[in-house]
Amino acid sequence: MKEAMNHYFSLRKEIADEGLDFLFKIPFDEDVDSLIYVGEVDEDEYISWRPVKKKDINDFKSLEENLGIRIHPSVIEYFNSYWFADLDGFIKDHYIKLESVLPKADIESYRNMLMGYKNNHNNKLEHIPIGIEGNGLIVVVDNENGSVKLEDFERNSFEVISEGIKQLITTLRLKR
Known part of the structure; x- marks a missing residue:
């Protein structure tokens, strides 16, 4: 997983260096540990970030x-690989945004999301939401x-888009 994410973040950096620096900017959040932040908050309250390999395992x-x-x-491997603010891109005709993994962002918030998903799916977790x-x-x-x-909740349908998270991350395109 770390290799796939490392490849993705390297590609993201290449594209950001071509002039799309917004790929590594997010709104500043004082509740996020400064570990991933780079530089100062700008006039629009945005700050640059960088991915950091995780040492502590959740x-x-x-x-x-x-x-x-x-x-x-x-x-579990996905959430224990890197700290990062954004992991998104295109696969087929779909724009995908995966869950961020931010320092000091408690696993409790992910638990709440899972509980809500479980409650909306007959108290079952046959699928785990990740983005x-x-x-x-x-x-x-x-x-x-x-x-x-991809789950269409209203139609109760699923479309397989990748054989796994690692493969999804590896095949995400950052440009249409």
Whole structure:
């Protein structure tokens, strides 16, 4: 996973260096540990950021116990690879934005999202949400086989877009 993310962030940096520096700018949030911030807040209250390989591992055991499930290992690996503010891009005709992993952002907020998802899915977590698609579809990981799908909640349908998170990250394009 770290290799795929490293490749993605290198590509993102190349494109940012070509003049799209907004790829590494986010609104400043004082609740986020300054570990990923670079430089000073600008006049629009934005700050540059950089991805940082994680050294501390988040333990998902209590979250899994609380939810009564085992979370697919690729999801846990995703959340334990890097600290970063944005991981997004295009696959096929879809714009995908995956969950950010920010220092000091508590796993509790992810737990709340999982609980809401579980409540909306007959108290089951057969899929684990990990992002959003540009038209409002949910990016989920199949909790059995790790494939990444787009969920259309209203139609109760799923479209496989990648065999796994690592493959998704590797194939994301930053330009249409």
